[in-house]
Amino acid sequence: MNRVLKDFANSSRSTTGSGFFDGDLIACEMAIKMSKSQKRKLVRYDIIPVSLFQYLAKSNVIKECDIPKEAKTKGWFLDFLRFYPYPNEEARSVGEYLFRAMLTADYPFLARSFAKGDYVWKRLLERWRVQRSIKENG
Numbered sequence: 001m002n003r004v005l006k007d008f009a010n011s012s013r014s015t016t017g018s019g020f021f022d023g024d025l026i027a028c029e030m031a032i033k034m035s036k037s038q039k040r041k042l043v044r045y046d047i048i049p050v051s052l053f054q055y056l057a058k059s060n061v062i063k064e065c066d067i068p069k070e071a072k073t074k075g076w077f078l079d080f081l082r083f084y085p086y087p088n089e090e091a092r093s094v095g096e097y098l099f100r101a102m103l104t105a106d107y108p109f110l111a112r113s114f115a116k117g118d119y120v121w122k123r124l125l126e127r128w129r130v131q132r133s134i135k136e137n138g
């Protein structure tokens with residue numbers, strides 16, 4: 001089971017959240033709404049309950065109208081986080097952070113890939129500028 005999803009489910013047991021959601025009272029409130037069967041499906045099959053989408057809506061990451069009516073798979077949820085048209089830059093940042101945290105929890109070797117990818121565009125732009133200056137001057 002994914003560490004982030006497990007921390008969301010465990011947030012219902014405490015008043016201050018658990019792990020990834022430590023100190024997040026909205027996560028505690030939404031996790032308490034999960035039924036026993038929803039927690040079991042989350043643990044056994046990685047089925048994302050609607051309460052996690054409600055948490056994202058209450059945290060102003062997604063819009064209320066975009067909450068699905070039924071539970072979704074983890075793969076669908078990751079695609080949702082990655083390609084959702086967020087209303088602002090802050091919401092996009094939170095969604096991308098949650099996406100990366102879920103991926104690196106399942107595949108730890110990706111943590112290095114994400115860190116390297118942050119600087120790829122910077123290097124490409126520097127190379128392009130150098131090549132352009134050589135063409136202009138030479």
